Each structure stands twice: as C-alpha cells, then as structure tokens.
Amino acid sequence: xxxxxxxxxxxxxxxxxxxxxxxxxxxxxxxxxxxxxxxxxxxxxxxxxxxxxxxxxxxxxxxxxxxxxxxxxxxxxxxxxxxxxxxxxxxxxxxxxxxxxxxxxxxxxxxxxxxxxxxxxxxxxxxxxxxxxxxxxxxxxxxxxxxxxxxxxxxxxxxxxxxxxxxxxxxxxxxxxxxxxxxxxxxxxxxxxxxxxxxxxxxxxxxxxxxxxxxxxxxxxxxxxxxxxxxxxxxxxxxxxxxxxxxxxxxxxxxxxxxxxxxxxxxxxxxxxxxxxxxxxxxxxxxxxxxxxxxxxxxxxxxxxxxxxxxxxxxxxxxxxxxxxxxxxxxxxxxxxxxxxxxxxxxxxxxxxxxxxxxxxxxxxxxxxxxxxxxxxxxxxxxxxxxxxxxxxxxxxxxxxxxxxxx
Numbered sequence: 081x082x083x084x085x086x087x088x089x090x091x092x093x094x095x096x097x098x099x100x101x102x103x104x105x106x107x108x109x110x111x112x113x114x115x116x117x118x119x120x121x122x123x124x125x126x127x128x129x130x131x132x133x134x135x136x137x138x139x140x141x142x143x144x145x146x147x148x149x150x151x152x153x154x155x156x157x158x159x160x161x162x163x164x165x166x167x168x169x170x171x172x173x174x175x176x177x178x179x180x181x182x183x184x185x186x187x188x189x190x191x192x193x194x195x196x197x198x199x200x201x202x203x204x205x206x207x208x209x210x211x212x213x214x215x216x217x218x219x220x221x222x223x224x225x226x227x228x229x230x231x232x233x234x235x236x237x238x239x240x241x242x243x244x245x246x247x248x249x250x251x252x253x254x255x256x257x258x259x260x261x262x263x264x265x266x267x268x269x270x271x272x273x274x275x276x277x278x279x280x281x282x283x284x285x286x287x288x289x290x291x292x293x294x295x296x297x298x299x300x301x302x303x304x305x306x307x308x309x310x311x312x313x314x315x316x317x318x319x320x321x322x323x324x325x326x327x328x329x330x331x332x333x334x335x336x337x338x339x340x341x342x343x344x345x346x347x348x349x350x351x352x353x354x355x356x357x358x359x360x361x362x363x364x365x366x367x368x369x370x371x372x373x374x375x376x377x378x379x380x381x382x383x384x385x386x387x388x389x390x391x392x393x394x395x396x397x398x399x400x401x402x403x404x405x406x407x408x409x410x411x412x413x414x415x416x417x418x419x420x421x422x423x424x425x426x427x428x429x430x431x432x433x434x435x436x437x438x439x440x441x442x443x444x445x446x447x448x449x450x451x452x453x454x455x456x457x458x459x460x461x462x463x464x465x466x467x468x469x470x471x472x473x474x475x476x477x478x479x480x481x482x483x484x485x486x487x
Contacts, residue, residue, distance in 0.1 A: 083115040083124075084144045087287055090390060098144070101204045103285050110387050111287040112327070113144055117334040126306060126337055134158045136192055136295035142331060143196060143291055150203035152228045154185035156195050157295055161303055161452070166420040167433075172440050175450040177309070179300060181457060182425060186247065188457035189296065190220035193320060196292030197281050198224040207231065210278035212265030214317065214378045215244035216457055221281060222251035233278055235265035240378060243461040261373055263383050283318035284386040293321045297328030300452065301338055309343050310449040311400070313436060315428035315456055316347035316356055317382035319391035326394035343452070344445075345400035347391060348435040350375035350407060355384060356391055360402035365389050376407040376465045377427035379456065401444060409434040414459065415469050427462055429455030 087096040089105030090112050096102060098113075105111050124141055132138025136157025145151055161177050168176035181189035194217070201209060210233040211221055218234045225232035232253040236244065237260060248255045258265045266282060273280050280286065301308055308329065314322050322345060332338045349357050352375040355367035370383040385391060395402055405413075407427075414430030417423050432453045439445045459466055 081141060082144055082146050083117065083120045083141055084113065084146065085116050086114050087111045088114060090387070099204070101201070101206060101279055102287055103280055110284040110290075110390070113287050113291055115142060115331070117331060121335050124335070126302070129302065136195065136292065136299065139295055139298050142298065143295075144288055145196075145199050145203060147203060150199055151195075152199045152202060152224050153195055154191065154223065154227060156184050156191040158299060159183045161300075162421065162423065164417075164421050167417060170416070170420060171433075171437055172447050173436065173445075173449070173451055174447050176436075177450070177452045178421075178423065179296070179452055179454050180423065180425075181296070181455055182429075182459075186216070186220045186223050187461055188216040188220065188426070189293070189321060189454070190216045190457075191224070192295055193217070193289030193292035194220035194224045194281070197286055197288040198228050198230065200288045201279055201281065201286075202228045202230065206279040208233065208276065208278045209281050210234070210269050210273055210276070211280065211282045212236070212262050212269050213240075213244075214262045214381055215240040216379060216461065217283065218253070218255075219244050219247040219251075219461075222248040222253035225253065226251040233269075233276070235268050237261055237265065237378075241461050241464060243463070261381065261383060263369075283320055290320055290324045290327065292324075294324035294328040294331075296321055296454070297325030298332065300325075301329070301332055306337055308338060308341055309452045311344040311346060311445055311451045313346045313348055313432035313451070313453045315377070315380060315431050315454065316349055316391060316402075317380045317385070317428070319347070319356065319385050319387055321454065321456070322347060322394055323387055323390045326398070342398050343400075345394050345398040346435065346439070347395055347400070347402040348431045349402065349404050350377050350380045350410065350431060351404050352407065353381050353383060354404045355382075356388060357402040357404045359388065360392060360395060365392060367392075377410060377431055378462075379426070379428045380431065401439070403435045403438060405431050405434040405438070411465070411469055413437070414466070418459075423455065424459035424466075425455040426457035426459055427465055428457065429453070
C-alpha cells in the first residue's frame, strides 16, 4: 500500500488531489508529493523494508503507486556503494564512497525517476508521453514506455551522445533531433503537447520523477545502517536527484528511522554551464538562464533548472556548497578514477571527483569526513568524449618493461 495523501505547489503550498494527471501547479511551479508519515511511522518498520525486493520498489509504501500491478520496473535501484580506497589515498580522503548508479537499467540514475513517473502515468491513464532530454532521460523514457506499452515522443539536441539516440530508437520511441539545447527541445514539447495529446514527463513538470530519484537517499541511508554521511557530491543539471534526496532525508527523519544529522549537499556543475553555482555565489534564490551553454558532460548542460530554488534551498539548509569544474578537470578525474578503481564513469560523475579534490584542498572538507559521490551513469554512453582522453597505446617492448627488444 502507499501512504500517499496529496500534492502541493512547491512555491505557494496550494494543495492538489492525487488520483489524476498533473503537470505544474496553477502557479507554474513543480508539485511535491506528500504522505501520511505519522500513520506510516505507526505501521511500517525498517525490518519490513529489508524484506522487500532488491530494487527501489522495496520502498513502495513511501512511493505514490496505489496498485502494485501498475509498477513498471526493469530492476532499478539498490545500486552498490563502492569504497574507493586507492583513489581516496591519492586525494587525501580516508572515507570515500561512490554510489554507482551506472548499474541501473539503461545505465544511469534516470531509470529511477522514469520508473516512478511512467508507473504513475500508466496508473492514471496516460497513453502518449513526451519529454525533452539531454540524453539519458530520453533513454530511460524510451525503455520504460516500451515496457509499459505506451508511446514515447522524445526531443534531444542533435549533438547528444550517439548511444542515447540509438537506445531510444531501439526501444521504439519517436525521436526528433533539434538544432539547439535542451531548453529548445522543451519549448517544442510545450508547444505541441496539447494538440498531440501528449502527457509531458519533463524534468519537474510532473510530480513523480522526484519520487523515483528520492530512493537514492532512502537507499543510501539503509545501506549505511540508517545513518547519513558527512557530505554528498551530486552532479547537478536539472537537480531532481538533489531535491529528491533532501526530501527523502526529511521523510526518514519523520519516520524516526534516522536522526537529525544531515550531510553537506554539494552541487557540482561544469564551467560552461553553471547557473546554480552563479546563483549560490551571488546569494540568489533562483538562477538566471545560462547563455551559450557547453560542456563535455551533456547531463550538466541545463541552462535553467525549473527547480533551481529547491536545489539552492537544499544546499544552503545543509551547509553545503555549489562548485564549478572545467571540462579538462572532469575528464582528467574520470581517467584517474578508472585507473585507480576500475570504474568507467559518466563525465557527470567524474565532475564530482574534480570538485572533491578542490574542496579538500580548500579545507571545506577534511580527510576524516565520510564522503559519498554519486556517479550517475556509465562511461560507455560517452565513448565520443572519452576517446579523446586515450593516450597512445605503448609499443610491446614498452608494455613489458623493455624485455622485448625491437627488431
């Protein structure tokens, strides 16, 4: 069963009923999902959760689906936490953990949000779904829509990684490549959705992708023995994962499953597209549209996040920060991670490693802190970017330490 009660506007607090399809609130803001957590506290236990499936749906009572038959799942969630001892020693972090979301279906954390959103779209009667995407959300939408038997209409910038485009086409989605950014793709969806009969599942333009993403926070707490680390690094484009995790921690606190300690929430952006960082540094509550956005980490190329005020709120309430890294820094960090820990990650995930190095050097974090980095996807989806990092293959005699003499 679900303890879902209602939805509220994230800006005005206006209440909306569940049980029907919603996009934004009447005020044009993201909607947040609420549960009867007092009732849940009286009837739900951590031991019951532990007996659930090894997927994000072990938390079904804290998710919005009312009929379990409507759950559209490909096995998402319950991804491993990898202790990065060798890399931590290089960087000066004694307790460095990597939450590896690359092992989700479709290879990225986007599977969580789309599983929840498409399960609810199915439950509430949607037939055609549409969204803009910088790449990975598109792949997840295509896969979960296919599993649900729903149409998917996807709009992506023309220069998205080829893997994302192929994945969408293979799953039967209707794909349009756009000469522009994700914001241009979003405008097309908004202009056409009413005439085409599409239900929009864009980032934060429906309420349930947050709920799927919040399971990263629920899961982290459970995997750490129902406690939270000192700091969380999160690559921030649309910022739904940051919003969802912060929501999860509050819900767990109300359930009495964790104490009041919160990790420093650290938003990481690329130098070529850093609207959240700029707003944080200027003390603003919302960001400005970032002109000319460009970065090798396509998931970070979001010029203006709809939920920027929620991201900034989480950063400030947690005593965290927002930090920028260059493409060169994030690519270098990705290679270092692969060479030291054997993890081939997405550029967005490697951006967090570059940011960690800076915050250790500045003493914002210290060597004893327990630090969790979210790698949001597999490096296999970014082969065009990573191929530029490869050094020339050594000659055989060099590879074997000079034991073989050239002829």
